[in-house]
Amino acid sequence: MPLLQIENLSKTFHLHQFEGKRITACTDINLTLKHGAFIGITGKSGAGKSTILKCIYRTYIPTEGTMVYESDCFGRIDLAKATEREIVDIRLKEIGYVSQFLKLLPRITALEAVEQELVAAGSHVAAASAEARAILSHFGLSPSLWDTYPNTFSGGEKLRLNLARAMVKRPKFLLLDEPTASLDNGSKEAVRDMIMDLKKQGTSMIGIFHDLDFMEKVVDEEYNMRDGRLMGV
């Protein structure tokens, strides 16, 4: 059994404020992710790449299709039909999501944001603090920023904090939406090291990339998206 089997996935948005206009972001997506594998997806802006990741993470509820996932918590489960409670549990313990956009509660410092992830997953506070510091250093987030609020961080700083938050829990399955966007070469190296490290430990991943050189060095399989459809390359 693969880790994730997506069949006939489609997502259509209904824009009620525009007289019911519809936008079909992705259509008839079929994808198999084996345990421990890394799939890379490229494609033009607006092709529907992020929509696939957001359906898997259940930020969006798919319009059609199934996404059967081998969960540690629940066994085989269709993420398209899982309850909100099941999704919350799976996000907490199994699936990480990284993007450049950061949604944090106000007045939570960068260090606390990483510590919280670990504590929510069951770590002790002292251990969480040490691990959080180590991973923020790994991703080159300046220690002078650790005790400040991330809402003023640059795009690259937000991304590095997001990477630290998602990767520190060593999730079983990681979704990466442009994990190297707006990073300098040193930070890209840190992301690559962490990806290779997670791969060695068996983490399965799906990532969206505009940086094809970076992608080709880390993924096992590549797909290209065009007009909402997924094609092999």
Ligand SMILES: Nc1ncnc2c1ncn2[C@@H]1O[C@H](COP(=O)(O)OP(=O)(O)OP(=O)(O)O)[C@@H](O)[C@H]1O
């Ligand atoms: N919440 C939403 N409501 C309405 N339309 C949406 C929504 N999310 C995405 N879309 C539309 O779906 C299409 C695909 O968007 P998506 O973000 O998946 O593309 P993408 O390939 O990830 O693009 P990019 O590389 O620019 O991030 C776009 O036309 C977008 O406007």
